[in-house]
Amino acid sequence: MANLTLELEAERKRICQIAKDCGLDCFETVFELINYDQISQIASYGGFPVRYPHWKFGMEYEQLSKSYEYGLSKIYEMVINTDPCYAYLMEGNSMMDQKLVMAHVYGHCDFFKNNVWFSKTNRKMMDQMANHATRIKRYIDRYGYEEVERFIDTCLSLENLIDRHSILNGPQKMSEEPPAPPKDEFLFRVEKSYMRNYINPPDYVADQKQKQNEKNDQKTVFPSSPVRDVLSFLIHYAPLEDWQQDILTIIRDESYYFAPQGMTKTLNEGWASYWHSHMMTRHILNDSEIIDFADHHAGTMYMQMGGYNPYKVGIELFRDIEERWNKGRFGREWDECDDVRERKNWNKNTNLGREKIFEIRKIYNDVTFIDEFLTEDFCVRNKMFVYKMNKETGKFEVDTRDFKAIKAQLLFQMTNFGQPIIKIENANFENRGELLIQHVHEGLDLQPNYMDATMKNLFKVWKRPVNLVTIMDNEPQLFRFDGNDYTKHSLNDEKKSVEGEQQELPKA
Amino acid sequence: MAIREDQNRFKSIIKGKVRDDFKRYVTNGEMIGKREDEFVKIPIPRIDIPTFRYGPKQNEQGVGQGDGDGEQGQGSGQQGSGKGEAGDQSGEHMIEVEISMEELAEILGEKLELPKIQPKGSKNILAEKNKYSGIAPVGPEGLRKFKQTYKKALTRYISSGTYNPNDPVIVPIRRDYQYRSVKKTQTPHTKAVVIYMMDVSGSMGDEQKEIVRLESFWINTWLKKHYKGLDTRFIIHDASAKEVDEDTFFKTSESGGTLISSAYKLCQQIIQEDYASSEWNIYPFHFSDGDNWSGEDTRLCLTLLKEFFLPNVNVFSYGQVESKYGSGQFLKDLQKEFTNDDRLTLSQIEGRDKILGSIKDFLGKGK
Incomplete structure (x- = not known):
């Protein structure tokens, strides 16, 4: 499948080896060389070659291809979390760009394979997505395009109602029985209507009814504990037709597939950027490419005034952590040290940095990552701040540079x-x-x-x-x-x- | 390719051809190209699928990085994925490329297959300009060009074989001296003015004005490409007309009756005072919903057009915006009176998506 040129293939082999030597542990990675139209198409499909028919992909395509044609933006790399991992290179990019992309991709690939939040993802998602497409197409043939499209729109409107915490533990079980509508079970069979009041005396009926109502009142709450996985609940209990149930299941599956990527954006991009920078500058670049690399790297890391760039925050945090663990700047002794000069020259030569960052890429997600490793020193050094809209001037202004506020704001955004x-x-x-x-x-x-x-x-x-x-x-x-x-x-x-x-x- | 089908489906939904339940959610997702301080918006419509999401307050604060006072900013956590959808676009990053107004006009031109404009009077009117771009062997010492003088001396040394690379001393003599001198250049003189007139009477709603705004922006971009230093003037009118600045032109909401002739009279006055038609390329554009107060006034307009405008301007353009209240009569009157007169361009703009077509109507003749 891979259609790389000889030159690119040689570089790929070399970079793959370098990645291995650095300790990265990747799935086999297949690079494909495609043109801008194909890359726009695949990007609109969320990285997959086949998806179910829906206008939202057409909308993404319209935007991506237009912004490319007008020269507004360009997709450099794309990689999907499957085994083997598929990644795309764009035809006509310079050799330096291609190498950078490959190095970056190996970083992502290692992350996908090893981070615990991805441990439950379906690594054959490419086939799964194609199956979804086939199933939905079949429903379209049977029930009509518009009918199915409208139902998909409805499902997509609910697609974010999943329980992101169940990714590791597996989905909540839906075994509860929904409350049955009250039945008059206590009535005896009446064969002759004039006997009704003797067989089922009014007193007895009223008494039974009251008992049942009391029973019902006790059991009105269903489900017994609140459910976060709204989609799953609807699949199990909503009065849907079979095909609708299946489509809702498809949307839920895909939503769960993409969820870990949203949960590890900063970590994942930071990790890949850390490694592309490490590998490019130490092993891959030749002299003539260094300026272009620096230019491109700086462009990717650029943090717009008032914007949040996961690449930048991620790579800086990883570097900071590596340095801290190399110099032994952690643990109780470090935390309790108040002497600025001592802290500045603190170096215990523990050299645990590399080990630590590999551990982080394995068991953390964005929230735990920021929560644990965003330090006051880091915020000061990187000049971070919280901005707010000033209603009087209508402009964004720096609100505070207080460490706690910055951390609270970042964590809040990630809640x-x-x-x-x-x-x-x-x-x-x-x-x-x-x-x-x-x-x-x-x-x-x-x-x-x-x-x-x-x-x-x-x-x-x-x-x-x-x-x-x-x-x-x-x-x-x-x-x-x-x-x-x-x-x-x-x-x-x-x-x-x-x-x-x-x-x-x-x-x- | 399957994506083409999705794309076509999307386009027909946007146009409201197949489904109308989405109209509320069609946003003008804008792609922004920037060049220096000019921001250019290229509208690309998007449909937002409604979900439970945070309101706009979320964007009011966030975390940033840097020294500054954070004047511009976007909600943090929005960049990157940018789609609000969790990691749908994982491992993909976009880089902005700058685009100039010139390039933008080019894109527009290609898209609409617009012909290049033939400036009026380019052969007849020439302006003379004096520039110190020539070189002469005599002149005042203050205007001596050292570089040229040195070159001349060097040439002399080399050709006479006295140049010694080990001791490269060059001494110019009087014969080598070069001076700046005046050179007369004749440049074709083209000047252009665009006069936008808009009906702001009660029947023109916000949507209609937005259409006019978009359309005149693109027309302006295109004309600017062809005429350096383009003049623009703006007139708004209801029952009376006044000249305003650009800002007011797009924001004003007046109400009242409509006397189109009032605008035409003011426009005539501006042209007569400031823009001699022998020297200037004049492009009046008039946008209205076509609802004039009286037939009397319409007749006056027609006379003005016939006797003053058409002989004096490059092309007179009239764009009629569809509106709920307007009768659209004015366009019909114009059509009846001036069939086959190519100095008058008429265009009907039914809605936003017709803007491009209408621009083509206006500029497609290359005049």
């Missing part, structure tokens, strides 16, 4: 990896089989118009009214969509009115 936390609280809300979901509010409101539309899509799947509890404009509120209309009411008022009634009672 649940940038997605709001949504859980299913009750799928039998008010004992009417309505869906009650909760947004765990962490300081940011949901975007209202998108929230409404997403609730509508949830309704399409659940087919019963959807209720959402969230905080909007500093007020806890319950939003409800019943299939036709949206209603909302403040949960504050409810409490107040209940309190009000209670206050009135003693007077009466």
Whole structure:
């Protein structure tokens, strides 16, 4: 399959060997040389050659190919997490660029193979994606393009409602039985209608009914504990047709496949950048390429004023960690040392740096990585700050350079990896089989118009009214969509009115 | 290729041909090209699939790096993946390439197959300019060119065989001296002015004005490519017309009736005062929803066009923006009166996606 030129193939072999010598442990990596149109196409498919038919890929393609044609942007490298690993080189890039890309790719590949968050991913995803495409195409043939497309749109609207913490532990089991609608089981069979009141005396019926209602009241909460994996819950319990259930499963599988990549963006890019820089400058570059390399590398690492560049933060953190562990700048003794001069010259020649960064690439994700290794020294040295929008001037301004604030802000952005936390609280809300979901509010409101539309899509799947509890404009509120209309009411008022009634009672 | 099908599907959704349930989510995702301080927006529409997501407040703060006062910025955590979708685009990075206005105009020209504009009067009107670009053997000492003098001396040394590479001393003599001198150059003189007129009466909504804004931006870009130092003037009108600056032109929202002739009269006055038609290439553009107050006024406009504008300007362009309220009568009147007059270009702009076609209508003649 690989179609590299002789020259590139020779370089590939050399770089592969260098990577091995550096201790990188990669899947076999297949490089393909393709032109810009092919690379735009594959990039719009998220790196895969075959995906199911959907306009969103066409939209990405439109944007990527146009920005290439207008000279606005250019994709240099792309690599997918499969075994063997596939990576793409673009025809017409300079030799130096190609070498840089290869070195970078080996870094990613090592990461994919060894990082624990990827340990459960399907390494044959390329086949899996093609299977998904075939299945969806079959449904299109059977149920019509538009019908299937609309359902996919609905699913895509819910695709971020997965439980990212179940990636390691495996999915939550969905074995609970949904509450059955009340049946009048206690009634005896009546053959002659005039006997009804004797066989089932009204007193007895009323008594039984009350008992059953009490029983139902106890069991109104379903599921018994809140569910984060909303998609899985819907697959199991929503009244869907078989093909719809299958499509929802497909969307969920793909969402879980991409999730670890979102969780390790900084770590993964930092790791690959660390290694391309290490390998390029020490082993690969020749004299004439050094300037071009520096230029390109600087361009990739450039942190725009007010922007966050995972490449830059990642590589700097890795370098910082390597130095700290090489010089023994860790542990209790180091933490307790207050003497600036002593800290500056601290060197115990522990030389554990390389070992440490390999350990990090194995067991960390972005959140744990930032949480543990972002230090005050690092923030000062890299001149980091928190910026805020100044409402009066309408401009972004530096808010603070306080270490704690920087860390809190970074971690906040990564909480649940940038997605709001949504859980299913009750799928039998008010004992009417309505869906009650909760947004765990962490300081940011949901975007209202998108929230409404997403609730509508949830309704399409659940087919019963959807209720959402969230905080909007500093007020806890319950939003409800019943299939036709949206209603909302403040949960504050409810409490107040209940309190009000209670206050009135003693007077009466 | 399968992607082409997806692309076509996307395009037809955008155009509202197949499905209308997405209209709310069509955003003008913009690709931004920058050159020095000029930002150029190339609109590429996108459809956002609604999901539970954080509101715009998220972008109000973030982490940055550097010394400065962080004047421009984007929400952190948005760069990189940039799609809001977790790592969909893993291991892929984009690099911005700069694009100039000139190149942009080129792209536009290619896209629309626009002919190059033939400037009016380029043969007749020549301006003379004096430039010190010539060289003469005599002149004031202050204008002596040392480099040329040295070269001349060196040539003399070499040709006479007295040059010694081990002792490269060159002494110029009077014969070698070179001086700067005046050279008269004749440059073809082309000057151009574009006068934009827009109807801002009550019936022109925000969408209509946005269309005018986009369209005049592209027209401006194209004309600027062909005329260095292009003049632009802006007129807005409802029942009366006034000249405004560019900023106001695009932002004003007036209301009231429409007397198109008021704008034409003002435009006529501007041309008569500042732009002699023998020297200037004049391009008046008028955008309106075609709803004029009275037939009387329309007749006045037609007379103005026939007697003043058409003989004096390169081409007069009228663009009619589709609007809910406008009757669109004015375009029909013009069509009836001036069939086959190629000094008048008419174009109907039904919506945003028709802008490119309309630009082609206006500029496609190469005048």
